[in-house]
Amino acid sequence: MGMVGGGRDAFIGAVHRMAANLDGQIELVAGAFSSDPEKSRLSGEDLLLDPARVYGDFEQMARGEAALPEDRRIDFVAIVTPNHMHFPVAKCFLEAGFHVVCDKPMTFNVEEAVELMRIVSQAGKVFALTHNYTGYPMVKEARQMVRDGKLGKVLKVVAEYPQGWLIRDIDAEGQKQAAWRTDPAKAGASSCIGDIGTHAENLGRYITGLQLEAVCADFTSFVSGRRLEDDGNLLVRYKGGAKGVLYASQVSVGEENSLMIRVYGDKASLEWRQEYPNDLIVKYPDAPRQLLRRGNPYLSAEANRFNRIPPGHPEAFIEAFANIYLEAARAIRDAINGVSDAGPYDFPTVDDGLEGMLFIETAVASAKANAWTPFRRP
Amino acid sequence: MGMVGGGRDAFIGAVHRMAANLDGQIELVAGAFSSDPEKSRLSGEDLLLDPARVYGDFEQMARGEAALPEDRRIDFVAIVTPNHMHFPVAKCFLEAGFHVVCDKPMTFNVEEAVELMRIVSQAGKVFALTHNYTGYPMVKEARQMVRDGKLGKVLKVVAEYPQGWLIRDIDAEGQKQAAWRTDPAKAGASSCIGDIGTHAENLGRYITGLQLEAVCADFTSFVSGRRLEDDGNLLVRYKGGAKGVLYASQVSVGEENSLMIRVYGDKASLEWRQEYPNDLIVKYPDAPRQLLRRGNPYLSAEANRFNRIPPGHPEAFIEAFANIYLEAARAIRDAINGVSDAGPYDFPTVDDGLEGMLFIETAVASAKANAWTPFRRP
């Protein structure tokens, strides 16, 4: 694979590389790691890459790789830049004939998302979006339980993602991760909801299959001077009558990455926390609570095909991320080999990306209007 | 003490009696335990009371007790009826010269609450409202931490109270506890928020001292045919800029009494769950998370004056309830003895009751209007 973004100092690029490495199926061979060509070059050195395939910018890379013989060029590119660069990079590589794995949120705005959807469809290439939390086996188990009707009708979803890292004004201090995430020109119309609220939304949709109908959002910038919200609370309504509470925060002091989801059905309920991802709690109206643990034979095949090690030996974030890569790689391999009946593949797609962008923009609109705001899907 | 309500089959009356018994300072000597005189009589027998002091109705009881010599009559009455009877009973006993301990929510509506406030003030009697969760020592510790500035400025409150017991339509089946709670004529304008959401509101206010400014509520009756909401989700805004999420449910399958509150300050954050009440978690931006445990010398005097047993030996619901009684009894004793400088007393008052009724009515109004609704305080 090749990579765009993810140079020295970047966080998510390194995660993508570990996820890709883990199972020994994917090899990083090319990259444009930074908008600064020198930094890109040095990052390539760190990664022991052939200097000829470390590019100064992404367009150069797309051209350069496309010019290589088919069996030597990259199969796909992983896009790990700040949000505003997702669309142009994805467009460029898709149009150059490459498959794409892209970090979330998918684009800068809904308009780009709609356009990207068109491009993906036209290119006929694989496009995978790394909503990585859906890679956890116990999240897959949760989805399967809903699909199997074990929860009955889903009535309510409570999804939350509190973090605390932005309570200090580290964006103003120039911390790189903080700076771009709170800069409207790079992050888009939202910081907190765009960066992590969208994970909560995606997770709820992945598990329940429900689509949002309307939201009522309350956004706050608790750290003064911050241009985008660092805290967002939402009431949500799903098509079909389910209700929900969804909130995210970057200023919830002492929280790390405390993504949690609870799904309440009329027969049973689920609870899952990403900080303790090998556990899935199931609650019943009239039977003991259950603790389902990753890797056990009593879980569904959908969860268990993503196991690497026995139950009790915890798997975690990188493995979940790698599961997205495994499925994307499977789809890409099948596409390359002309296999067309091996799906479905279990990774987030351009449709999920569009839905995520709609969620962000509807939330932003609701927060501005101070009112319930319906989804308008294109 | 005397008791109105709490006959056979009642739940909360028995809790009040255990709470009153626990410390050997309060003795139940009289009661009107049911609107059905025969049932009242039988309940009195169960409790080994003097039949002469088991009354057929509360007015009879107020008259009967007032007619006894001062050293033989009850000092106060505990009101444990369904909501619609709180006001008339409280009014009757206050006007007859008795102190009152009353279950929550205080009255049937705001109008009654305002009137009761006037009556309490005029009577010069003690009025204690059993928002019992504020009786837990670790909740008191939480409040003290906020007061001592350990959390810094409070930014956000997340308070939730999910239960699951009403997922079956047991109100229609005639289960007594369920039936009155979902009957607008007995419970008032709200079921779920009135019964348990109000506890979450009260708990947040007790700990933070913050007052609500506006709410946006989404109410649902998930069980068909139910006349009041069995699920309520709220976004809330506090005076001074803090934000919050507050929700309650009676149809969250598998939840028991999972009241939880998280308070986020700009220096530290708190987390407390009533199902594990001896633990208080404190989170910091740059130091290890702490687990504070009831009964330890490192806690504040405000928490520790309510200990009965050493740390590690759990105290729980009944003890917390008894703490409300202990403080109310102290206030009543001081009032009887003419001691006027022994306060403050740590129990919920008629002011808390009014605030609770305002919360309920504002939430109901917001849910109807489908919009943010400001508090209008009388």
Place this chain on the structure above:
Amino acid sequence: MGMVGGGRDAFIGAVHRMAANLDGQIELVAGAFSSDPEKSRLSGEDLLLDPARVYGDFEQMARGEAALPEDRRIDFVAIVTPNHMHFPVAKCFLEAGFHVVCDKPMTFNVEEAVELMRIVSQAGKVFALTHNYTGYPMVKEARQMVRDGKLGKVLKVVAEYPQGWLIRDIDAEGQKQAAWRTDPAKAGASSCIGDIGTHAENLGRYITGLQLEAVCADFTSFVSGRRLEDDGNLLVRYKGGAKGVLYASQVSVGEENSLMIRVYGDKASLEWRQEYPNDLIVKYPDAPRQLLRRGNPYLSAEANRFNRIPPGHPEAFIEAFANIYLEAARAIRDAINGVSDAGPYDFPTVDDGLEGMLFIETAVASAKANAWTPFRRP
């Protein structure tokens, strides 16, 4: 009831009184609260007792109460003195015709235990020993599960009771609770194992019904100058082939009263912690782990007849203690009323007390011999 011991400064006496008060069935009316008559008198005042029934010593009390008309005298006495006084007080009251509730360990040594067993049998009175942890509903559920064969054959028991309060040499500093517990003349041949190890032993036996066959003990006095062990580790073997690990400590820094038991069967396993007593974890070889919670309809009748409040509202230490009192009171009431067919009663008896003393003495012998030591039952 009457009480011997439990004056000002005492810990366990107050617990006994709260346990007895809680359900409004038992009234404290007499006592010899201290070996110091003045202190006894003052304690009686604190408790608002009739001064005529506050005695200077226990023998006086036994005589005094026996001299009262039958309908005015106490029905039973609660013995809450240091260990060395259990036997003489119990003997005195049993022989004076009173029922007895006695704190644990039952006596000072096995010899006294055997003798007490004889006296109880001869007196034909109720004798209840407050191994209070067996009063927890979820412990009763655990026992019922074993009895119902849900665990299959019990293979292994791991019981532990670490405390940390004696890491400082507070016994030398004169802290009263510490001083007598580490004094061989008052506590007996063991401190840590006698005070709390014996609870672990009793709990294991209560749940599994298994009897010990041999132990190998390692005792340590970590705090220098302490005359009895403050830490004891044991390997144990049960009749029938089950094995176990049992340990207790008073110097496990930071532990409070962390009694925990795990019982492993060949079909399922159990885990229970007294610090979180409303939870019982059940583990299966091939099914999800279960969390059983107090008060739910899915529990056995044996557990549920001890509920006071709905599930999710935690019950705790005092309630468990009160459950021992409830059952002892039921037995005493039945004895008084000549009811002979209402058992079995669920409280620890003189047989449990003897077994506990055998456990202590066998452990002490093993620690001295530095070798496996078999039980020799009289």
Place this chain on the structure above:
Amino acid sequence: MGMVGGGRDAFIGAVHRMAANLDGQIELVAGAFSSDPEKSRLSGEDLLLDPARVYGDFEQMARGEAALPEDRRIDFVAIVTPNHMHFPVAKCFLEAGFHVVCDKPMTFNVEEAVELMRIVSQAGKVFALTHNYTGYPMVKEARQMVRDGKLGKVLKVVAEYPQGWLIRDIDAEGQKQAAWRTDPAKAGASSCIGDIGTHAENLGRYITGLQLEAVCADFTSFVSGRRLEDDGNLLVRYKGGAKGVLYASQVSVGEENSLMIRVYGDKASLEWRQEYPNDLIVKYPDAPRQLLRRGNPYLSAEANRFNRIPPGHPEAFIEAFANIYLEAARAIRDAINGVSDAGPYDFPTVDDGLEGMLFIETAVASAKANAWTPFRRP
């Protein structure tokens, strides 16, 4: 690197490969994956290796690799065979001039361990033993806390490793992992203690630095017909006076890989569980309990140099395993580059392996003798 063992069906070989892959620093290029040459060949195919470097047996491999030019041959071999093959393979590769990473327990018996120690020393090569649990960052933090004196003097260690997978007689049914682990000819003198008890021993020693002085072991084969113990309980004594309890089981129904260690000092205590490895609990005599979480700046440099991702994003088993590889690879690289002053390296060595074998043999001897048994170090 090259690998011996770890063909299709093997568990630990795959783990070693993922651990080696994760950070993109190590590449698997050769192997003898099975004692069955055909199976070795197929495994090599699965792994996309050059068939020329997939060998039929380990001796062939050592010769073959040694014959390659220095810049093309493997730098080290990873040995992931059953126990009885560790020594011959390690000997062979060390003598052929390769560094070695070897699974635990190090050898079949103490005699081999002593001999291996000699060989390693003579060869002057790196020898790393994969006691992988010491790779967890929070275990490293625990060690650093002990080293920094934060626990004061260590008084007691409680280490346990219950599993439940062997409750069914799957060894007799031919399950491969079970079969060799319970076969004295392949596993050695012990099954349960040799396989997992040794992890508990190693973990205790890693954190505390204490050496065992004597043990009293009780071994049981609960599943009838099993030739080695499937459950082992030990009391242990450390040099310098600390005491301990150590147990392991393969028949603790419902346990997965529940390795837990508690270390009690006279100033503070530690608790760590491998199933929730990002948490380290620290307990104090007179301050709130702390929860230390992986990746936070308040941790020691010794822990934090092993982080890959931010706090709250869990790392787990494979990452910990990879940390052993990272350190071993660093040592190997330094050895290759002639760097001699870059240590210390944080991985288990041949000394740890010898200590582990001594532990196993002393435990076996104690269980046979039914008595306390001192360590006799060569």
